[in-house]
Amino acid sequence: MKKYILDLTVRSVERVHERYVLIKLTQQDALPPMTPGQFVEVRVDGSASTFLRRPISINFVDKEKNELWLLVATVGEGTKTLAKMKSGDKLNCVLPLGNGFTIPCGRIVGHRMLLAGGGVGVAPLLYLGKLLKEQGVDITFLLGARSAKDLLMLSEFEKYGRVLVTTEDGSMGEKGFVTNHSVLQKESFDMIQVCGPTPMMKAVARYAREKDIECEVSLENLMACGLGACLCCVEKVRVDGDASSTVTKSDGDASTTVTKSDGDASSTVTKSDGDASTTEATNVCVCKDGPVFNIKRLLWQD
Numbered sequence: 001m002k003k004y005i006l007d008l009t010v011r012s013v014e015r016v017h018e019r020y021v022l023i024k025l026t027q028q029d030a031l032p033p034m035t036p037g038q039f040v041e042v043r044v045d046g047s048a049s050t051f052l053r054r055p056i057s058i059n060f061v062d063k064e065k066n067e068l069w070l071l072v073a074t075v076g077e078g079t080k081t082l083a084k085m086k087s088g089d090k091l092n093c094v095l096p097l098g099n100g101f102t103i104p105c106g107r108i109v110g111h112r113m114l115l116a117g118g119g120v121g122v123a124p125l126l127y128l129g130k131l132l133k134e135q136g137v138d139i140t141f142l143l144g145a146r147s148a149k150d151l152l153m154l155s156e157f158e159k160y161g162r163v164l165v166t167t168e169d170g171s172m173g174e175k176g177f178v179t180n181h182s183v184l185q186k187e188s189f190d191m192i193q194v195c196g197p198t199p200m201m202k203a204v205a206r207y208a209r210e211k212d213i214e215c216e217v218s219l220e221n222l223m224a225c226g227l228g229a230c231l232c233c234v235e236k237v238r239v240d241g242d243a244s245s246t247v248t249k250s251d252g253d254a255s256t257t258v259t260k261s262d263g264d265a266s267s268t269v270t271k272s273d274g275d276a277s278t279t280e281a282t283n284v285c286v287c288k289d290g291p292v293f294n295i296k297r298l299l300w301q302d
Contacts, residue, residue: 008026009090
C-alpha cells in the first residue's frame with residue numbers, strides 16, 4: 001500500500017478522558033485508503049525534547065466527512081504536546097503504515113467475530129468494527145478497563161455491534177479482566193481480533209488456541225521509524241515460509257549454519273530436531289511486518 005507524507009489539518013481535539021484525547025484530522029483532498037490496525041507516524045512540533053515521530057493507531061476513518069481520527073494517550077512530553085493542538089493547526093503525518101487486521105472479502109452474513117480490547121488498545125477496533133459490519137459480520141466488542149470511567153468511546157462502539165465490558169473494580173459490566181467475561185464460556189466465535197496490553201492479548205490468545213479459534217493480535221512493541229529501518233521493534237516469530245536469513249540446525253551430533261539474504265533485513269532461524277519438538281523462528285519488524293499478526297506465527301505459547 002502506498003505511503004504518504006501529509007500535512008493534515010486539525011479539525012478538533014476532544015478530551016475524552018483525563019488521560020486521552022481524540023484528534024480529528026482532515027485535508028482538502030480525499031484521504032488515502034487505510035486499513036484497521038494500521039498506524040500513523042506523527043511529527044511533534046513545539047516540543048524541544050521530542051525528536052522522534054510518535055506512532056498512533058488509526059482509530060477511525062470517516063469517509064463522508066473526510067476525517068481521520070487518532071485516539072492519543074497523553075503519557076509523555078510528545079503526546080501531551082499533541083493534546084494541546086487547536087483547530088486549524090497542521091499535523092505532519094506519515095501514513096498508512098504497517099499491516100492491519102484481516103477483513104473478509106465479500107459479505108459473510110452470520111459470521112461471528114469477537115473484537116477484544118483494553119485501554120488505548122481499543123482504538124483500532126472501532127474502524128475495524130465498522131468495516132466488518134458492512135460485510136455482514138455479527139460483531140461483539142469485549143472491552144476492558146480498570147473502572148467505568150476508564151472505558152472509552154462506548155457510544156461509538158455501540159453503533160457497530162454488541163458491546164460487553166469488564167472492569168477490574170466491578171463498577172461497570174462484569175468484574176475482572178477481559179478473559180474473565182462469561183461470554184467466553186457461553187458463546188462461540190468464528191474469529192477473534194485483539195488489541196491491548198500484552199498480558200491481556202496473551203491471555204486471549206491462549207483462550208483462542210484452546211478453543212481452536214482463529215485469532216489476530218496487534219502488537220505494541222516500542223517503535224521509532226515505523227518503516228523497518230531502525231530495528232527497535234523486532235519480534236521473534238515462527239518461520240512462515242518466506243525464508244529467513246540465518247538458519248542454525250541442531251541434530252544432536254552436529255550442527256549446520258546456512259545464511260540467506262531476503263533483501264530488506266536479516267533474521268535468525270533456530271531449528272531444533274532430534275527427540276524434541278521442532279521450532280523455527282525468525283526476527284521481523286513489527287512496524288513493517290505487523291503490527292497485526294495471526295497468533296499461529298507468535299511464539300508466546302512455546
